[in-house]
Amino acid sequence: MRTTCSGGCEPTAARAAAAPPRLSAMAAAPLDDAVRRRSGRPPSSPPPPPAFLTAPPAGLPRRPPRRPSSFPASVPTPPQPAPREEDSATAGMTVNTPLCFRGKNILAPMVRVGTLPMRLLALDYGADIVYCEELIDIKMLQCKRVINEVLETVDFVAPNERVVFRTCERERHCVVFQMGSADAERALAVAKLVESDVAGIDINMGCPKEYSTKGGMGAALLSDPDKIESILTTLVKGICKPVTCKIRILPSVEDTVNLVKRIEKTGIAAIAVHGRKKEERPQHPVHCDVIKAISEAVSIPVIANGGSHDFIKEYIDIETFRKATDASSVMIARAAMWNPSIFRKEGPFPLKEVMQDYIKYAVRYDNHYTNTKYCLCQMLREQLETTQGKKLHAAQSTQEICEAFEMADFYEDTRAIFEAKKTSLETKIQDDDDQIEDPDVIKMAVRFDKREYPPQITPKMYLLEWCRKEKHPQPVYETVQRPLDRLFCSVVTVADQKYRSTLWDKSKKLAEQAAAIVCLRTLGVPEGKLCEGENHLINKRKREDLEHLNNRDHGKDLAEPSHKKANFTEETSDMNVPQMPR
CATH class of the missing domain: 3.30.160.20 (Double Stranded RNA Binding Domain)
Structure with a gap:
């Protein structure tokens, strides 16, 4: 049973037009010619960057001249690959257009991996939709929404001043916020908190880890269909953005299909299915037959997940996995964690270049160095004992990570730009305070x-x-x-x-x-x-x-x-x- 989703798009084969790059004003910094060549685009004369990026505010000392850098003078952005045919479904998308889950290649939610740098890099390389890492409802309810004018991000900040979730305009129409929750009212409260900054809301019902299941979340929900129905129905009725969930398969195909049919009746926009049971691990084969049975039993889009080990080694394998499961879309986790350029139709980039592109986003969006280091280690894998791997392992700051990858100049230039902007904004705020402040x-x-x-x-x-x-x-x-x-x-x-x-x-x-x-x-x-x-x-x-x-x-x-x-x-x-x- 197949129907066209509410977004009005058709499967991949029916889409042809290319979409324009999805960049915010900040992320649309000019690219150097070398990056353009390897992205398949001709060199061009970049437009002048914003004034605050080219000169420090009045009173701020200018930096001494540096030797030429291989990166742009404005805040850099990793390479933007040539537009893909599959991108046409998102062309012209507005805030009122529902997110479509058919014919899409999707970055899976991954704890400690699915932070902003990885999500943006996956979009650059061709992912259509990106999921953030699972964030627990109780933690999110303690956060407050803060506009970060220096980074041009929206931050959800915990009482201890730690940023729990950071997003930006660049991904607003294609990022799905995944939460861990076992309570319908808490889930709705979190969804309302982030609704204006994301494209969709997802409930994690497949994580088998103890930190998730011990609170009745993740895979623990699979044994409580009534609670599943309550959470999803409350979300669908309570917010305007599409709601999805991600599950694992049950011991029997019949039970799995019956559960998914019940979930479909809640009105969700799509369901992601990890083709393994909750007690199975990545080394166990993915059950494509069960995902296929689900795809044939329901009309909502089914997103196949779990094929990184058995199927997906390069871009062409994504379609192979899609056909094997008869799914509407494919969600990629470990293969994208190892090399996010798996989403490139033209083929992956060399790992070192991918890691440098990731570091650019990590610096650009002030990602905590421990998270940056973790993600880079996942990419290096068996190369951790090499000279490069040992340098990364020894790094104790973002600056040291940049030095390990010969990007010290990039780090210093970017930090100087942000310090200049911060000083400019602080001066403006102080001037505004002086004008409106009580003179008494x-x-x-x-x-x-x-x-x-x-x-x-x-x-x-x-x-x-x-x-x-x-x-x-x-x-x-x-x-x-x-x-x-x-x-x-x-x-x-x-x-x-x-x-x-x-x-x-x-x-x-x-x-x-x-x-x-x-x-x-x-x-x-x-x-x-x-x-x-x-x-x-x-x-x-x-x-x-x-x-x-x-x-x-x-x-x-x-x-x-x-x-x-x-x-x-x-x-x-x-x-x-x-x-x-x-």
Whole structure:
């Protein structure tokens, strides 16, 4: 049973027109002639790059001249291969066009591999759709959406400031967000959080690893069809983007087909099937016959997965696997992890060039070096004992990885460009702040350094004690976070007067301490620094501590020093930190 999907596209053989390159303004940097030649495109005169890429902002010192580099002066991008016939289905795609899952070559979701650099590289080499790595719903619900203006990305940032998911305009119409979830309401909440930044939502129902199944997610869902139906139905009804799921096969073909038919009734757009049972591993043969039985039993697109070991060694093998399973599309995992240029119809690139292309994206999008290193190690595989492999293994930073691949100049040039842009944006934000800021706020350029204060003594504590002594209401702190760099600024109000530091801090607590310092210094009140040796409060506390220790050594029962009593504790508000209006 076959029907045309909602996207209105036909299988691969029916598509012929080539699609234009899918590049954002940032990613559309000019390519050097050497890259164009090996991508099958003639050299051309590139357009001038944006102004912020060619010259640092006013006041920023220019970098000294460097020897010529083999990479463009603007923010580089890996090679864009010649357009493929299969790309015609995505030509002219708009945000309102549903993602089509027929006749597609798809990058599979892979933990630690499916991050932004790998997804973009797969698209460059010819992949039609890319899935991100599985991200757990509970972790995503703790994140907040942040626009990264330096990288031109959308970041979903955890409370510890770690970027959990990063995406960009380049992939917005072809990236599917895969989540691990065992709860319909949590899954819907995550889907709504990311819906505007992705092309589709997928639920992982096939991962056999303990970290997924122990929470009732992944392959554990296969034994609970009611929960599967609840999650998928809730998502289909709750969001506008297409919903898919990825499963493994059950012990019997009949049970597998019955489950897929039930899943189809939820209204999902497609289903990906890994042709192995949950207890089977990559060395076991993929069950093409089961995937084929599923393809013949349902009308929604079936995406075949699991053929890397048995079938897919080069591009032509993708179609072989598609025919063997009678599937609508093919999803590739390990073969793409080893060499993402497997998606190139013209044939793969040499591995070293592929790795250099990957590194370009890793630097361009500030990928964490441990993730970059892991992905590169998966590509090297048996070559890890070579000189190149040993250099990679020894690398402890992105810069050292670049040096191992003779890309040190590229790293330095790209970082300099981003530093210049960051400085320019910070200057603009500061100018905007000065224009809209309350003129009655008293400001100083101060920062809290806990090394300058005794243990357990902070400016906030001193300010609170002073307010109580003077019969003022306790200080009120209002803190905002700047989207550009996720730094914090706090304003403290004491006796109807506001105070703040002009320096932004990396945490809410530090920003509040800095605001308290500004207030204390303005009022002429001691702030508790170690250098304030004449401060009567500190001297009193030192005497009490010393007396307490001496009496304890002599076995005497002495009350706690007065400054350690409960009435002298720092009070921290539980208010949520709002995003600063942009």
